[in-house]
Amino acid sequence: MTIPESASRHGEQILNVVNGQLCGLQHSAVVTRSWTRCLRDFRLDPAQQRLPAILTRPELNERLDRMSELIAFAQPQMSMLYQRLADPDLAVVLTDDDGVIVHMLSSVEFSQDVELLGLRTGAVWSEREAGTNGMGTCLIEAEPVAVRQSEHYFAQYTSLTCSAAPIFNEHGVLSAVLDVTSRSPLLQQHSLALLGISCQMIENRMLDERFRHAHQLHFHSRPELVNTLDEGKLALDDNARVLAANRSALLQLGGYALPALLGKPIDELFKTSLADILELCARNGPHPVPVDGAYTAHRFFMLARQPGLGSGGAAPLRTAGVLAVPATPRHPATPAPAQVSTQVPAQVPIPAPATRLAYGDPQMEAQVRLAQRVLTRRIPVFLHGETGSGKEVFANAMHQMSPARERAFVAINCASLPENLIESELFGYRAGAFTGAQREGRRGKILQANGGTLFLDEIGDMPMNLQSRLLRVLEDRQVSPLGSETVIKVDFQLLSASHRDLAELVHSGQFRADLFYRLNGIELRLPPLRERSDKLPLIQHILAEEAQPQPPPTLAPEAVQVLLHYPWPGNLRQLRHALRIALALCDGEHIACRHLPADIVQGAQQAGAPHASALAAQPDMQSDEARRLAQFNAIELSERDTLLGLLEQHRWNVSTVARSLSISRNTLYRKLHRLHIRLAQSAQTGQP
Numbered sequence: 001m002t003i004p005e006s007a008s009r010h011g012e013q014i015l016n017v018v019n020g021q022l023c024g025l026q027h028s029a030v031v032t033r034s035w036t037r038c039l040r041d042f043r044l045d046p047a048q049q050r051l052p053a054i055l056t057r058p059e060l061n062e063r064l065d066r067m068s069e070l071i072a073f074a075q076p077q078m079s080m081l082y083q084r085l086a087d088p089d090l091a092v093v094l095t096d097d098d099g100v101i102v103h104m105l106s107s108v109e110f111s112q113d114v115e116l117l118g119l120r121t122g123a124v125w126s127e128r129e130a131g132t133n134g135m136g137t138c139l140i141e142a143e144p145v146a147v148r149q150s151e152h153y154f155a156q157y158t159s160l161t162c163s164a165a166p167i168f169n170e171h172g173v174l175s176a177v178l179d180v181t182s183r184s185p186l187l188q189q190h191s192l193a194l195l196g197i198s199c200q201m202i203e204n205r206m207l208d209e210r211f212r213h214a215h216q217l218h219f220h221s222r223p224e225l226v227n228t229l230d231e232g233k234l235a236l237d238d239n240a241r242v243l244a245a246n247r248s249a250l251l252q253l254g255g256y257a258l259p260a261l262l263g264k265p266i267d268e269l270f271k272t273s274l275a276d277i278l279e280l281c282a283r284n285g286p287h288p289v290p291v292d293g294a295y296t297a298h299r300f301f302m303l304a305r306q307p308g309l310g311s312g313g314a315a316p317l318r319t320a321g322v323l324a325v326p327a328t329p330r331h332p333a334t335p336a337p338a339q340v341s342t343q344v345p346a347q348v349p350i351p352a353p354a355t356r357l358a359y360g361d362p363q364m365e366a367q368v369r370l371a372q373r374v375l376t377r378r379i380p381v382f383l384h385g386e387t388g389s390g391k392e393v394f395a396n397a398m399h400q401m402s403p404a405r406e407r408a409f410v411a412i413n414c415a416s417l418p419e420n421l422i423e424s425e426l427f428g429y430r431a432g433a434f435t436g437a438q439r440e441g442r443r444g445k446i447l448q449a450n451g452g453t454l455f456l457d458e459i460g461d462m463p464m465n466l467q468s469r470l471l472r473v474l475e476d477r478q479v480s481p482l483g484s485e486t487v488i489k490v491d492f493q494l495l496s497a498s499h500r501d502l503a504e505l506v507h508s509g510q511f512r513a514d515l516f517y518r519l520n521g522i523e524l525r526l527p528p529l530r531e532r533s534d535k536l537p538l539i540q541h542i543l544a545e546e547a548q549p550q551p552p553p554t555l556a557p558e559a560v561q562v563l564l565h566y567p568w569p570g571n572l573r574q575l576r577h578a579l580r581i582a583l584a585l586c587d588g589e590h591i592a593c594r595h596l597p598a599d600i601v602q603g604a605q606q607a608g609a610p611h612a613s614a615l616a617a618q619p620d621m622q623s624d625e626a627r628r629l630a631q632f633n634a635i636e637l638s639e640r641d642t643l644l645g646l647l648e649q650h651r652w653n654v655s656t657v658a659r660s661l662s663i664s665r666n667t668l669y670r671k672l673h674r675l676h677i678r679l680a681q682s683a684q685t686g687q688p
Helices: 003-018 029-041 057-085 108-115 134-141 189-210 247-252 274-284 362-375 391-401 419-427 464-476 502-507 513-519 535-547 557-565 571-586 598-606 612-616 623-629 634-649 654-661 665-674
Strands: 090-096 101-107 145-148 161-168 174-182 215-220 232-236 242-245 289-292 299-305 322-325 381-384 409-413 453-457 493-498 522-525
Touching: 003 029, 029 134, 029 145, 057 090, 057 101, 057 174, 057 189, 090 108, 090 134, 101 108, 134 145, 134 161, 134 174, 161 189, 174 189, 189 232, 189 242, 189 247, 215 247, 215 274, 232 247, 274 289, 274 299, 362 381, 362 391, 362 522, 381 391, 391 409, 391 453, 391 493, 419 464, 464 513, 502 513, 535 557, 535 571, 557 571, 557 598, 634 654, 634 665, 654 665
Parallel strands: 101 322, 381 493, 381 522, 409 453, 453 493
Antiparallel strands: 090 101, 090 174, 145 161, 161 174, 215 232, 215 299, 232 242, 289 299
């Protein structure tokens, strides 16, 4: 059959469905509505050979400038999604609110193939231009949409299958669409589920960054789901009125429409005030506090985040095009490494000294890249992070990235020194300056750091009487040792850090405002361990460090789940201590739950470590499998948990699970193999 004949028959089918001459049961109601719009509202001829319009370069640049922040938030999720799907014959696509493609990930071969159909950066895939398709139809329906092959309005697109999900901004406005386009003829529940997770992550990241200077409430009706993807988020102004909310918050609060929620005072939602919530959370540390709903019998569990403690954000990037990767993966479970096409400006790589800081977490990677940009200009850097979050390690890595890396890195903890020694430690003293002084005198930390880097940790605990002297040194760049009238010029990169909120200390009169502004040239925020998406590779790295010179033992799957789901109030310091204990107890075996501190195992169980029993049922997992499990990212772990849940629900009957997902048994087997879910157990078949 020729192409015109195929298009003609396809057009006849659409006309018959729209005119009610066919029942159209083989197509969804969404597709039937879209066909009707295309025919009656947009006056499109389904038999026509039509390609979408392509924007000019100036027009596209204007879109990219407008979308730069959202693109920067979406890129990490698009990369994870592409790697997760691990199929060379698909593309992950981002469009703006007009259906214009602004970013796209694909293999070289697939991108060249679909470019002939107009699937490329700058193409307009709205329904008005391209007829029924995942991206354009999702924009109108404002909900996840799958358009399979012959469901496309124009015949030339019937070789494609599109799955698309909307991205809403913090005001509930549809801002973009995330799409997966492939040649699969199957139903797309699996792709739609992964798209939904990715869109939630992007939306939450936008809310965090755009309202990082507002009060943020994180809540859920189940305490173990606070600080997870399912949590509700509210941003509040200083008058405790709602500025923004994510979709989970709207759902948990009883299905509010966002416009009705905006501006509402917090005491109309919960039986408490913002001041009470902040006080309770300050007393309770990292553990959520119970709060009752204002007009419901529901109880919520909540954490409050002070203004300015956002998740950290990537600098907006003006990027577009196709991120091209080789078409043939080297292993079914491991997509080949990405190769950036000439259409895409390459992102600045993380420098080698900082590679042990970030292992895929976008928050931490953004802070590393920001540090890299400011170090060459000697801008003072203030690191804010919870106790144990790795501030000194981060500062040391910054020194190694800086032009001063060949000179000294001098660190001093202002909270650990006796008050009467801080001045001599910082400024030094001449011989005989005071009783007990060294005979030859002593160079202070500031002089030791001359030409290098000075790191003042826990600067918020410095006494007020020394803050004025430090300020004078920072302004004049010269220092006089105690007991000396000699003035010595100094030059150094200044880094400082604290777990305390310096702005609040300034407000309460406990810290000098002029010193605060001198220290805070730029503020970097280190995410707590519980918020990081790269916990598993981070755990593996610390384990390898602590095991040296021996190779590290592998982590049993149940131990991995405990380490992942424990909230880690002590952050990296507590994690390192727990791994040291496990190494001492395991005697070279796999590290299992029995080797971890009991309070950590109990805390993870209270936090709802998923499917621990299913993982514990696989104690004979080979070491290489356990190692791969420990490298899974957030989307892979979510997919693995979902499949384990479905397998348990269907008594490990693979055929039933495959039918529930609308995929073939072979596809399901490949997923189980890739996610290291073993079927050789009695639960699978009911046999011994």
